[in-house]
Amino acid sequence: MPDYAVLDAALTRVGVPFTKEESMAAHTSFKIGGPADRFLRIADAAALSAALRALREAAVPYFVLGNGSNLLVPDEGLRGAVLALEGSFKAVELTGSGRLLCGSGASLASICAFARSNALTGLEFAWGIPGSLGGALYMNAGAYGGEMKQVVSRVWFLEPDGTPASLAGEALCFGYRTSAFTNTKRVITKAELQLESGAEAEIAVKMDDLMQRRKSKQPVELPSAGSVFKRPEGHFAGSLIESCGLKGCAVGGACVSEKHAGFIVNRGGATCADVEKLIEHIQETVLRETGVQLEPEIRRVRL
Structure with a gap:
């Protein structure tokens, strides 16, 4: 069983800063997710090694957080530790x-x-x-x-x-x-x-061109987790979803983007449950209408 008292003492001893009950909605591009039991800010390789030893000693599971741009975190949060690599890792x-x-x-x-x-x-x-x-x-x-x-x-x-x-x-x-x-x-x-x-x-011209293409075709103005589904062989997920009339389809605050059907956006107050139900509905509809099974690209975080 996880022993947070042991973990907290070990982290304090080695100087790794942490917070309790950190909202993951503040750390994901989807703006969705409940609290993590512990949120560790790791400044360098030595701190990372010390943190991993402490986590192992306390039997606390962990997840390494990047920019949080391809993640779906449960509404109930994460029963474990989230590691944010900062400092020299940047x-x-x-x-x-x-x-x-x-x-x-x-x-x-x-x-x-x-x-x-x-x-x-x-x-x-x-x-x-x-x-x-x-x-x-x-x-x-x-x-x-x-x-x-x-x-x-x-x-x-x-x-x-x-x-x-x-x-x-x-x-x-x-x-x-x-x-x-x-x-x-x-x-x-x-x-x-x-x-x-x-x-x-x-190089600058090419980068600017790609950025403009991205902004014109993707719903960058609303919280999302990027492309929801992997590209099925011989198809494009967004095109399949659009062909099934699912643009604008919503469950709670989660909605298939009107701009690009391959994205689900948080139009306000979306929950993880909303997104998961919408993903399931999209998969079922596309499979029924086209015979193609869509596989999620978004990473559902589970500890």
Whole structure:
């Protein structure tokens, strides 16, 4: 059984700051989610190792939070600890010809901007993806014909017992929205990206174009968790959903976007239950009308 007294004492002893009953709605792009029993702010690798030891000692399950942009957190919250990687985990540096060493807590936006300012091309596709590097690696995030597997050369992480390790090349097992980290308790700490030299002005033009396309086609003005479903083979989820007349379909405060049917938006007061019921209704309708089974891309957080 989880022993929070043991956890709190251990975290206090090693200087890892934490809060109790932290609302996860404040930490997700969907603005949905109940309180987490403990919310830990991790500043560096030493603090992360200490926190993992404390969690193991206290038998408290954990979840590593990125930017919270692809998550659906239960209304009842999370019975465990949420780890937010901050401080040195947000660092981005140039280490060689076209090589960036990036902390897993760094936002894709900050890494893209750094690459642009150093005239490095290859990461433009990620401009506008609202996630952290760690989350992007976890699911091999991608957009507009690009994906993380194209630019990542090595990833460092901690095993659940705190043992440091790294993977490179094919061992990263990147696939469509999956990687060697998917459905594991490994904690990604940093990654090396290999980019190519380019012209800063051309890189900026491409990034601006992709951002404008994103803003014109996606409901960025309302809280969402990005694309709800993975792309079914031979189809586009949004097109299938729209063809079934589901644009604007709502359950409580959750609604299929009128702008892009592949998104569910929080139009005000949506709950996790609302979203889950709407996802189920979409899946059932699309399967009945088209014979295609939609698989969620959104990550439902369970500890």
